Amino acid sequence: MPRFERRVLAGSLLVAAPALLAALLLVLRPPAEAALRWVLLAVAAILTIALTRWQYRRVVFPLYTLSGLLEALREGDYSLRGVQGGVLGDVVYDINALAERLQKERLEFEESAHLLGKTLTALDSAVFVFDEALTLRLMNPAGQRLLDAGRHRLFGLGAAELGLASLLDGPPDQVALHAFPGRSGRFQVRHAALRSGGRGGRLLVINDVGRVLREEERAAWQRLLRVLGHEVNNSLAPIQSMAGTLATLAAREPLPEDWREDFRKGLEVIGNRAGALARFLTGYGKLARLPSPQRTPLDLRDVVAKVARLPLAHACEVTLEEGGPLMVDGDADQLEQALINLVRNAVEAAEGHVRVRWRRQGERASIEVLDDGPGPPPSENLFVPFFTTKPGGSGIGLALARQIAEAHDGGVALSARDDGKPGALACLWLPARPAGTSS
Numbered sequence: 001m002p003r004f005e006r007r008v009l010a011g012s013l014l015v016a017a018p019a020l021l022a023a024l025l026l027v028l029r030p031p032a033e034a035a036l037r038w039v040l041l042a043v044a045a046i047l048t049i050a051l052t053r054w055q056y057r058r059v060v061f062p063l064y065t066l067s068g069l070l071e072a073l074r075e076g077d078y079s080l081r082g083v084q085g086g087v088l089g090d091v092v093y094d095i096n097a098l099a100e101r102l103q104k105e106r107l108e109f110e111e112s113a114h115l116l117g118k119t120l121t122a123l124d125s126a127v128f129v130f131d132e133a134l135t136l137r138l139m140n141p142a143g144q145r146l147l148d149a150g151r152h153r154l155f156g157l158g159a160a161e162l163g164l165a166s167l168l169d170g171p172p173d174q175v176a177l178h179a180f181p182g183r184s185g186r187f188q189v190r191h192a193a194l195r196s197g198g199r200g201g202r203l204l205v206i207n208d209v210g211r212v213l214r215e216e217e218r219a220a221w222q223r224l225l226r227v228l229g230h231e232v233n234n235s236l237a238p239i240q241s242m243a244g245t246l247a248t249l250a251a252r253e254p255l256p257e258d259w260r261e262d263f264r265k266g267l268e269v270i271g272n273r274a275g276a277l278a279r280f281l282t283g284y285g286k287l288a289r290l291p292s293p294q295r296t297p298l299d300l301r302d303v304v305a306k307v308a309r310l311p312l313a314h315a316c317e318v319t320l321e322e323g324g325p326l327m328v329d330g331d332a333d334q335l336e337q338a339l340i341n342l343v344r345n346a347v348e349a350a351e352g353h354v355r356v357r358w359r360r361q362g363e364r365a366s367i368e369v370l371d372d373g374p375g376p377p378p379s380e381n382l383f384v385p386f387f388t389t390k391p392g393g394s395g396i397g398l399a400l401a402r403q404i405a406e407a408h409d410g411g412v413a414l415s416a417r418d419d420g421k422p423g424a425l426a427c428l429w430l431p432a433r434p435a436g437t438s439s
Contacts, residue, residue, distance in 0.1 A: 011055040018047035069095050078103035125207040132200040134159040134168070146206065148182030159202075167191065168202055175209060185210035232277065239273050242266045293331035293407050297433065300326040300335075300358050300365055307339045308356060316347045321357035327433040328365045330408050335430075338404040338412070341397035342369045342426045349373035349424060364410075365432035372423045375416045401428065 022044035078099045120127055120140035129138035136157055144151055147162060159165040167189050175188050188209045194201035246266045249259060308318050346354045350371035358367045402412040410430035417423045
């Protein structure tokens with residue numbers, strides 16, 4: 001702008017120069033004849049008018065250019081650019097830079113809006129946005145399906161007219177039974193305040209948890225039926241085969257001399273398979289009927305020491321790594337059962353040594369069982385009930401241990417040892433009581 005100011009000042013002085021020069025001549029050397037004075041004044045007037053027009057164009061036309069650029073920006077047209085290098089070159093440069101920045105920001109905004117639209121369209125959760133008067137302003141296709149109506153019929157309606165006012169008046173995060181025009185069941189409802197353009201609004205998100213639970217339930221039933229079918233068939237097939245063999249043998253006339261021995265062996269096979277099937281069903285019942293834990297303050301040091309004294313190892317040494325007190329809230333009987341299962345698995349896999357330790361890891365209380373065996377098998381089904389890689393194994397131990405830990409808001413993991421030595425590391429963790437509390 002200083003450059004522009006200097007040029008305006010210089011142009012103004014130039015416009016005034018003819019009049020000043022004529023006045024100076026008239027004062028210093030006045031012409032003898034009046035006609036010459038009028039000619040001098042006429043020439044000065046003509047030059048002043050010409051210079052005034054030149055100065056007008058020189059000052060006003062760049063301002064027209066700036067006005068046009070600013071009008072384009074105000075209308076959202078960021079493609080226009082001004083020619084730099086004139087009297088307002090610096091200002092034109094700044095406006096061009098502003099236009100480029102606004103154009104880039106609008107492109108980023110449009111891309112973000114397009115991505116948001118695609119995301120809302122792909123969501124299974126119903127999303128509703130209301131203004132400060134609780135009038136619907138935005139809705140995704142899942143919300144439209146939930147309300148079972150066309151978009152043109154829903155926009156502009158109030159939350160009360162849509163049957164959503166009670167959800168907005170409830171807790172900000174809840175699971176509730178609700179009947180919508182398009183679907184009914186159990187839904188997770190979340191809502192929060194919004195602010196846009198200086199005005200308030202409300203966001204409402206509705207997720208059908210009932211459908212997810214039904215899908216999980218159906219998948220669980222399918223897994224259960226596969227397990228039950230496999231185990232029951234494994235027992236019924238030999239029973240059926242042996243029963244048919246014994247029926248054929250009993251129908252022979254005369255009976256062979258060793259028929260008693262054949263019948264005894266056949267009935268023994270039937271009894272063994274029936275017993276195996278009974279044990280399987282008993283194990284499943286034990287897994288399915290696990291009671292809720294009765295939590296009391298416990299010192300994990302005492303629980304681990306008690307399990308280590310049990311006669312679980314015959315040719316295997318179980319070593320405790322002594323640690324300090326570690327308090328948790330838990331069911332002593334259930335935690336002992338979970339730890340027994342982990343230690344028994346380690347004993348059965350170990351080459352001769354099992355180590356048990358406990359420690360605090362942040363807000364967790366962790367019990368770790370390490371063995372020197374071949375390590376965990378490469379399978380993702382280790383915690384699937386009745387899955388086992390050991391001959392004669394029941395497939396209940398790890399599943400029961402994890403179920404007990406999860407009932408205590410914890411968990412169980414089985415992995416290779418992290419110290420570079422061969423073997424497996426089983427870890428059971430629980431929420432620890434705050435340090436310094438004992439009861």
